[in-house]
Amino acid sequence: MDPPSKSWSIYSRPEITQRYEILEQIGSGAYSDVYKARRRSDDLIVALKEVHDYQSAFREIEALQILQNSPNIIVLHEYFWREEEDAVLVLEYLRTDLASVIRGAKRNWENGISIGEIKRWMIQILHGIDACHRNAIVHRDLKPLNLLISSDGVLKLADFGQSRILLEPGFFAVEDHPDGQNTLDQTWPPHQPEFVREAENSCMEGSQNQGQTTTIKIESSREVSELKAKDEADKESNFQDGNTSCFATCTTSDMDEDPFKGSYSYDEGGEDMSGALTSCVGTRWFRAPELLYGSTSYGQEIDLWSLGCIFAELFNLEPLFPGTSDIDQLSRIINVLGNITEETWQGCSRLPDYGKITFTKIENSLSLEACLPNRSSDEFHIVKRLVCYDPGSRATAMELLNDRYFNEEPLPVPVNELRLPSTNIGPDESSPGVWCDYKDMDSDSDFDEFGKVDISSSGTGFSIRFS
Known part of the structure; x- marks a missing residue:
C-alpha cells in the first residue's frame, strides 16, 4: 500500500509499522490525520491518530491518561512520541x-x-x-x-x-522509551510545549441576522482596522x-x-x-x-x-x-x-x-x-x-x-x-435543510456577509451598524 504524500511520516517510523499494519486513512484535518490499522500481535483493529500540533497532542494524551478507566471515554492504548516527530495516538476503533x-x-x-x-x-x-x-x-x-x-x-x-x-497539576518531564513507544504508566513528552x-x-465574527439589526460599538478607529484585519486572518487560520x-x-x-x-x-x-x-x-x-x-x-x-x-x-x-x-x-x-x-x-x-456588540432589543423572544x-x-x-x-x-x-x-x-x-x-x-445534499445550507461555507467574513456597513462617529469613537 503506497502511503499518501501528505502523511508520509507515519509510514517511515518502524517503531509503529512493526507493531501495526496501516490499513487505510479514515480522516484528515488541519492538525491531524487518522488511520485504521491492525495490531500485528493480536489482530485488534485500532485507530492511529497522527497529531501535527504539539499542544493538541499534549492535551489529548494527558486527558486520556487521567480518564483511562472511564467506560464512556475513548480508550488510549498507547502512543508514540519522539522529539521532532508528530505524536501518534493508538486509540480504540469506534465505527460510528x-x-x-x-x-x-x-x-x-x-x-x-x-x-x-x-x-x-x-x-x-x-x-x-x-x-x-x-x-x-x-x-x-x-x-x-x-x-x-x-x-x-x-x-x-x-x-x-x-x-x-482546570486545576493545572503541572507537566511531566520524561525520557523516551528505547523504541520510541510510551506505555500508559509512564510520563511522556520530554519537554513542556x-x-x-x-x-x-x-474571536467575535459577524453574520447577517435575519429580522434584526445588529450594532457593534467600536471604541476607536484603530479597532475598526483591527476587526477588518482579524477577519482576513480568520479566513486563513480557522481551518x-x-x-x-x-x-x-x-x-x-x-x-x-x-x-x-x-x-x-x-x-x-x-x-x-x-x-x-x-x-x-x-x-x-x-x-x-x-x-x-x-x-x-x-x-x-x-x-x-x-x-x-x-x-x-x-x-x-x-x-x-x-x-x-x-x-x-x-x-x-x-x-x-x-x-x-x-x-x-x-x-x-x-x-x-459585551460593550462592543449590542443587539436591537427583542420584545417577544x-x-x-x-x-x-x-x-x-x-x-x-x-x-x-x-x-x-x-x-x-x-x-x-x-x-x-x-x-x-x-x-x-x-x-x-x-x-x-x-x-x-x-x-x-x-x-443529504438532495434535499434542502440546515446540513446543506452550511456545508460549503468556507469563510467567516464579518463585513462581507452583512453587506452594507455604515461607520459613523460617536461620543466615544466610532459605531458600526449593519443593516
Missing part, C-alpha cells in the same frame, strides 16, 4: 458517532429516535461528562461528531485535543478539523461531506503557562454565550451548554442554534432566550466583548418551548436546565443523572437495543 445516528434517524427511521433510546444516549453522554468534570477536565469541543459509538452501542467521548485540566501568548482573546473528530467513522468519500464544515471547530492556542484560557475554542453551534462574548475565565459550564444543544438535537434531529458566524450565533440565541442584560445574566456586562415542538415538559425541562445564560445556573452532569426523567416510563432501553446506522451517514 452520534451525528450519524441523528442523520440516520432523520432520513430512515419513520418515528425518529425513540424516547427510550434518547434516554440511553443521554445517560451515556452524562456519564462521560461527569467523569471529565470530576477530574477537573473541561472538554471544550462537545458535539455529536465527537461522541463516538461502538458496534454494540457504547457511546464514548473522544477528541480531547482542545481539553484543559511552547505556548504562544494570544494577542487578542476575542475545519472536524473530520478527525469522527476518526473511526469517516471514509475518504466522507471527508468533503462534513455537515459541521460551516460551524468551524478551532482553537487559536493562545493560552499561556499561567493557565489563562482562550475564548476561541469549540464548534460554533455548541459554543456557550460567555465564549461568544470573549470570556477567558470560564469553567466546566461551557461543556454543559454544549450538552444542552446536543440533547435538543437528539429530540428534534436538527441543530438548536446553527449560526453562520459568531454574531449570527449570538443573535439566534438571543431570539430564543431573550435579551442579555444584568437582569437576565448577572455579571454579563463584565464580559470582554421565541422561547425554548417553541424550539422543541411536540416534546414533553420533562424533555423541555432537561434542556432548559442546561441552555441558560447564567453559567452557574446550569445543571451538572451528576444532577441530571439523578433527574426523575430517567426513572420514568418509557425507561431507557438497554445499550444492546440501541439502533445504529449500518454505514456512516453523510448529509
Whole structure:
C-alpha cells in the first residue's frame, strides 16, 4: 500500500509499522490525520491518530491518561512520541458517532429516535461528562461528531485535543522509551510545549441576522482596522478539523461531506503557562454565550451548554442554534432566550466583548418551548436546565443523572437495543435543510456577509451598524 504524500511520516517510523499494519486513512484535518490499522500481535483493529500540533497532542494524551478507566471515554492504548516527530495516538476503533445516528434517524427511521433510546444516549453522554468534570477536565469541543459509538452501542467521548485540566497539576518531564513507544504508566513528552501568548482573546465574527439589526460599538478607529484585519486572518487560520473528530467513522468519500464544515471547530492556542484560557475554542453551534462574548475565565459550564444543544438535537434531529458566524450565533440565541442584560445574566456586562456588540432589543423572544415542538415538559425541562445564560445556573452532569426523567416510563432501553446506522451517514445534499445550507461555507467574513456597513462617529469613537 503506497502511503499518501501528505502523511508520509507515519509510514517511515518502524517503531509503529512493526507493531501495526496501516490499513487505510479514515480522516484528515488541519492538525491531524487518522488511520485504521491492525495490531500485528493480536489482530485488534485500532485507530492511529497522527497529531501535527504539539499542544493538541499534549492535551489529548494527558486527558486520556487521567480518564483511562472511564467506560464512556475513548480508550488510549498507547502512543508514540519522539522529539521532532508528530505524536501518534493508538486509540480504540469506534465505527460510528452520534451525528450519524441523528442523520440516520432523520432520513430512515419513520418515528425518529425513540424516547427510550434518547434516554440511553443521554445517560451515556452524562456519564462521560461527569467523569471529565470530576477530574477537573473541561472538554471544550462537545458535539455529536465527537461522541463516538461502538458496534454494540457504547457511546464514548473522544477528541480531547482542545481539553484543559482546570486545576493545572503541572507537566511531566520524561525520557523516551528505547523504541520510541510510551506505555500508559509512564510520563511522556520530554519537554513542556511552547505556548504562544494570544494577542487578542476575542474571536467575535459577524453574520447577517435575519429580522434584526445588529450594532457593534467600536471604541476607536484603530479597532475598526483591527476587526477588518482579524477577519482576513480568520479566513486563513480557522481551518475545519472536524473530520478527525469522527476518526473511526469517516471514509475518504466522507471527508468533503462534513455537515459541521460551516460551524468551524478551532482553537487559536493562545493560552499561556499561567493557565489563562482562550475564548476561541469549540464548534460554533455548541459554543456557550460567555465564549461568544470573549470570556477567558470560564469553567466546566461551557461543556454543559454544549450538552444542552446536543440533547435538543437528539429530540428534534436538527441543530438548536446553527449560526453562520459568531454574531449570527449570538443573535439566534438571543431570539430564543431573550435579551442579555444584568437582569437576565448577572455579571454579563463584565464580559470582554459585551460593550462592543449590542443587539436591537427583542420584545417577544421565541422561547425554548417553541424550539422543541411536540416534546414533553420533562424533555423541555432537561434542556432548559442546561441552555441558560447564567453559567452557574446550569445543571451538572451528576444532577441530571439523578433527574426523575430517567426513572420514568418509557425507561431507557438497554445499550444492546440501541439502533445504529449500518454505514456512516453523510448529509443529504438532495434535499434542502440546515446540513446543506452550511456545508460549503468556507469563510467567516464579518463585513462581507452583512453587506452594507455604515461607520459613523460617536461620543466615544466610532459605531458600526449593519443593516
